[in-house]
Amino acid sequence: MAAEPPPPPDPSTPPRESNRIRKGKKSRGAKRPKRAAASTSSAATMMVEDPFLVLAGGKEGGFLELEEIDEADFGIFGGAVEDVGDGDNKTGKDQKKKKKRKRGDDDLAGDGDLVVESEEADKGEKCLKRKRRNRKKRKVKEKVKILESKEDVTDDNVEDMQDEKDSMEQDNNDELILGEDEVYAWKELRLHPLLITAMRRLGFKEPTPIQKACFPAAAHQGKDVIGAAETGSGKTLAFGLPILQRLLEEQGKASRLGREDENTADGSSRESPLRALILTPTRELAKQVCDHLKEATKFLGIQVVPIVGGLSMEKQERLLKRKPEIVVGTPGRLWELMSTGNQHLAKLHSLSFFVLDEADRMIERGHFHELQSIIEMLPLTNGSDEQTVRTTSSCETVPILQIKKRQTFVFSATLALSANFRKKLKRGLVTPKASDLSSMEALSKQAGMKPNAEIVDLTNASILPEKLEECFIECSDDDKDACLYYILSVHGQGRTIIFCTSIAALRHLSSILRILGINVLTNHAQMQQRARMKSVDRFRGSENSIMVATDGFARGMDFDDVRTVIHYQLPHSTDVYIHRSGRTARKSLAGCSIALISPSDKAKFYTLCKSLSKENLQQFPVDHAYMPAVMNRLNLARQIDKISRKNSQENASKSWLQRSAESMGLVLETSDSEEERVQGHKQRKATSAHLQKLQQDLSELLQHPLQPKTFSRRYLAGAGVSLLLQKQLEELSKSNVNGTGSANENKGSRFVVIGQDRIEPLQALQNSGQEVCVNIDKQREKRRVAENWRRKKHQEKKRTREQKRKDKKKAKERD
Numbered sequence: 001m002a003a004e005p006p007p008p009p010d011p012s013t014p015p016r017e018s019n020r021i022r023k024g025k026k027s028r029g030a031k032r033p034k035r036a037a038a039s040t041s042s043a044a045t046m047m048v049e050d051p052f053l054v055l056a057g058g059k060e061g062g063f064l065e066l067e068e069i070d071e072a073d074f075g076i077f078g079g080a081v082e083d084v085g086d087g088d089n090k091t092g093k094d095q096k097k098k099k100k101r102k103r104g105d106d107d108l109a110g111d112g113d114l115v116v117e118s119e120e121a122d123k124g125e126k127c128l129k130r131k132r133r134n135r136k137k138r139k140v141k142e143k144v145k146i147l148e149s150k151e152d153v154t155d156d157n158v159e160d161m162q163d164e165k166d167s168m169e170q171d172n173n174d175e176l177i178l179g180e181d182e183v184y185a186w187k188e189l190r191l192h193p194l195l196i197t198a199m200r201r202l203g204f205k206e207p208t209p210i211q212k213a214c215f216p217a218a219a220h221q222g223k224d225v226i227g228a229a230e231t232g233s234g235k236t237l238a239f240g241l242p243i244l245q246r247l248l249e250e251q252g253k254a255s256r257l258g259r260e261d262e263n264t265a266d267g268s269s270r271e272s273p274l275r276a277l278i279l280t281p282t283r284e285l286a287k288q289v290c291d292h293l294k295e296a297t298k299f300l301g302i303q304v305v306p307i308v309g310g311l312s313m314e315k316q317e318r319l320l321k322r323k324p325e326i327v328v329g330t331p332g333r334l335w336e337l338m339s340t341g342n343q344h345l346a347k348l349h350s351l352s353f354f355v356l357d358e359a360d361r362m363i364e365r366g367h368f369h370e371l372q373s374i375i376e377m378l379p380l381t382n383g384s385d386e387q388t389v390r391t392t393s394s395c396e397t398v399p400i401l402q403i404k405k406r407q408t409f410v411f412s413a414t415l416a417l418s419a420n421f422r423k424k425l426k427r428g429l430v431t432p433k434a435s436d437l438s439s440m441e442a443l444s445k446q447a448g449m450k451p452n453a454e455i456v457d458l459t460n461a462s463i464l465p466e467k468l469e470e471c472f473i474e475c476s477d478d479d480k481d482a483c484l485y486y487i488l489s490v491h492g493q494g495r496t497i498i499f500c501t502s503i504a505a506l507r508h509l510s511s512i513l514r515i516l517g518i519n520v521l522t523n524h525a526q527m528q529q530r531a532r533m534k535s536v537d538r539f540r541g542s543e544n545s546i547m548v549a550t551d552g553f554a555r556g557m558d559f560d561d562v563r564t565v566i567h568y569q570l571p572h573s574t575d576v577y578i579h580r581s582g583r584t585a586r587k588s589l590a591g592c593s594i595a596l597i598s599p600s601d602k603a604k605f606y607t608l609c610k611s612l613s614k615e616n617l618q619q620f621p622v623d624h625a626y627m628p629a630v631m632n633r634l635n636l637a638r639q640i641d642k643i644s645r646k647n648s649q650e651n652a653s654k655s656w657l658q659r660s661a662e663s664m665g666l667v668l669e670t671s672d673s674e675e676e677r678v679q680g681h682k683q684r685k686a687t688s689a690h691l692q693k694l695q696q697d698l699s700e701l702l703q704h705p706l707q708p709k710t711f712s713r714r715y716l717a718g719a720g721v722s723l724l725l726q727k728q729l730e731e732l733s734k735s736n737v738n739g740t741g742s743a744n745e746n747k748g749s750r751f752v753v754i755g756q757d758r759i760e761p762l763q764a765l766q767n768s769g770q771e772v773c774v775n776i777d778k779q780r781e782k783r784r785v786a787e788n789w790r791r792k793k794h795q796e797k798k799r800t801r802e803q804k805r806k807d808k809k810k811a812k813e814r815d
């Protein structure tokens with residue numbers, strides 16, 4: 001097993017660097033992405049004291065404690081727990097601001113000041129309000145939890161709970177982003193009023209095409225749905241909203257019939273049966289779908305819980321005891337709980353929705369057995385449309401509701417159905433064997449898909465996001481690290497995902513990048529589930545975070561504004577490439593996907609381009625002047641990595657030997673002679689000194705921003721001087737005028753480093769990317785034409801030479 005990556009060489013190492021202005025035309029960067037703008041002015045003021053400060057990278061992401069993750073998952077009202085931490089500090093600041101405002105009023109500040117102050121006052125007030133609300137919500141949640149855990153719920157308690165819920169609803173109204181008349185499109189769909197409010201709160205003005213296409217069939221006509229649309233198109237709510245609509249309609253019916261009161265009085269109001277079971281192929285996706293649905297069900301009193309492997313089973317059993325209506329999980333853990341007789345999961349007769357998300361992935365090897373077992377547990381769906389469920393278990397009463405037949409939703413980013421699938425379904429011709437889940441058709445049929453299912457296929461030839469810009473860099477296998485480091489340190493701005501196909505490559509890469517002072521997160525199948533969830537949360541938490549992940553991360557994960565996706569290794573299939581690239585350019589934002597192509601990747605790459613019908617692709621512009629500096633650092637990092645790995649492997653095997661000996665009650669004796677021991681000691685000392693030296697050298701290099709070979713400290717380029725640079729120059733000249741004349745004393749030896757804001761990969765590509773033909777057939781044709789031309793030329797030359805020789809010979813003979 002590979003050792004854990006070693007820590008970075010020096011904690012003081014600046015995490016990431018910025019370009020510097022240099023002589024020549026390369027100072028592009030006049031256009032800046034919006035997000036960087038906020039930091040510009042503060043960075044400029046920092047520069048005079050410590051020019052390198054402005055070069056420091058982005059802020060670290062919030063590191064969620066496990067308990068926090070758990071709380072966020074399992075909130076009663078379905079909403080994620082809002083950030084109420086460090087409230088004291090912030091409140092303190094707010095109070096200070098308030099005082100300041102008061103003083104400002106008294107001092108009768110100028111107009112501009114007043115505007116700023118009143119804006120601040122508004123902000124402060126909003127902030128306080130939000131905090132009060134959060135505190136209140138927390139209290140309510142705690143109270144509800146306590147009440148629910150009590151076995152004897154009294155009428156008073158129930159009334160209290162209702163009051164608190166009412167006040168939450170009031171809060172809900174306060175949080176609305178959109179006005180009532182802005183959500184006309186949802187009303188047209190006849191979405192439940194409470195869901196419309198939820199959409200207003202989420203700021204979702206209108207349904208996405210897949211939601212619009214699925215909702216009427218699923219919610220109003222009660223049909224099964226097979227849905228396919230590009231990644232990031234809102235598939236979660238496409239199946240989520242019909243589920244919530246029906247649950248809310250049934251709640252409404254029940255309360256109209258006065259049954260809710262009855263149930264509440266006997267304390268079983270929250271003991272609802274399982275109504276929707278959503279299966280996802282990965283744990284991360286399950287958590288994401290769950291969080292997304294929780295967002296939508298906030299204030300609705302519908303519980304959604306995630307059931308995934310890798311987390312405590314006891315805790316999940318406790319969660320299921322709360323009888324959540326919606327369970328989102330992965331087949332493995334769900335089946336584990338079902339097969340051990342979990343009562344809530346066993347009540348599948350009450351199930352109204354069975355959902356398979358990312359179904360194409362689900363049918364890949366690995367999930368077969370559990371998926372098959374779960375599907376076999378499902379009651380048959382061909383009962384009557386309206387069946388009354390009265391089943392009771394020994395200890396619980398299932399509310400008597402008119403439960404319609406179960407609906408099946410199968411969603412995916414790609415749709416691999418035969419042209420006559422619907423006909424086959426209708427005629428009952430899709431008759432998979434009991435164990436056949438190898439295709440979407442067989443899976444859909446086995447899951448109970450009915451013949452009148454709605455098939456919504458919004459995929460088209462190019463299912464990659466519209467605003468995605470794809471490009472590639474041609475390099476040797478060995479240079480992939482260098483290219484990657486170049487992108488991250490020269491351009492790297494914004495959230496980035498680096499995809500590897502193998503865990504070994506991921507480990508190597510993340511270790512090297514960390515040694516180079518780039519703080520990367522990792523996510524792969526051999527990590528502990530909690531660690532994976534933490535890394536996802538940290539990735540979400542910072543807008544400059546970098547994730548190195550394997551393909552498990554490629555599907556369905558939804559992050560705000562991932563700016564760049566880098567394919568360090570090419571995926572094995574076009575499908576995975578689409579999913580990987582689809583992590584960026586979501587929600588109509590632009591994004592960039594860069595593939596690193598080594599000679600051994602070429603054939604695969606051309607096939608991929610062909611299957612995506614791409615004739616030309618842009619080449620990412622790499623400024624080779626940076627490469628010597630990149631290679632310097634990389635060579636040091638590789639040496640450090642090699643030594644550290646060797647050391648940690650030795651330590652691991654030594655401690656294993658010791659542990660084994662101890663467990664057998666043996667004393668470990670070394671067979672080494674005294675001389676060998678001394679020799680070994682000396683060698684270790686020398687290695688450690690060498691390691692230290694390497695680390696020191698690297699950390700010295702990392703203290704300076706990466707410079708191109710042609711960089712001159714004496715001259716500034718006139719063109720393309722960015723706003724940040726202009727401000728820094730202004731500051732610099734001011735500080736010189738203000739009497740820090742000592743700088744002039746020794747002009748030759750002193751220089752000032754000026755931070756240039758970086759341009760992100762997408763912008764670099766747009767500025768100077770070059771289109772290259774990636775159609776292998778065309779390339780072959782071109783090569784053949786060129787070859788023919790060369791051959792012809794060669795023959796022509798040969799003929800001329802021959803002719804000349806003959807002419808000479810003839811001339812000689814004549815003489």
Ligand SMILES: Nc1ncnc2c1ncn2[C@@H]1O[C@H](COP(=O)(O)OP(=O)(O)OP(=O)(O)O)[C@@H](O)[C@H]1O
Pocket residue numbers: 203204205206207208211229230231232233234235236237413555556557558582587
């Ligand atoms: N109607 C809407 N309006 C605006 N944003 C929406 C709407 N519906 C969903 N979203 C947002 O779009 C993003 C993508 O949604 P979702 O994760 O459901 O996409 P997806 O199709 O499942 O993607 P993937 O195939 O990658 O899983 C989410 O952040 C979600 O909040």
